[in-house]
Amino acid sequence: MGIDPKRYYTVTEAAKVIGVHRFTVWRWVKAMRLRGRTRMVNNRQEFLGSELEKLFRHI
Secondary structure: OOOOOOOOOOOHHHHHHHHOOHHHHHHHHHHHOOOOOOOOOOOEEEEEEEHHHHHHHHH
């Protein structure tokens, strides 16, 4: 799979590593299936690799 549990991923990177469309990642955020953080520098969502791994196990 190749997800680094300690790295933060952007929406596009998360979608690519999981193998889904980035809109799907946004739907998961909206449905509260995936929690992210907002970067203070540019207000972009990021997701910790360990959170992506948890979600990937439940797909």
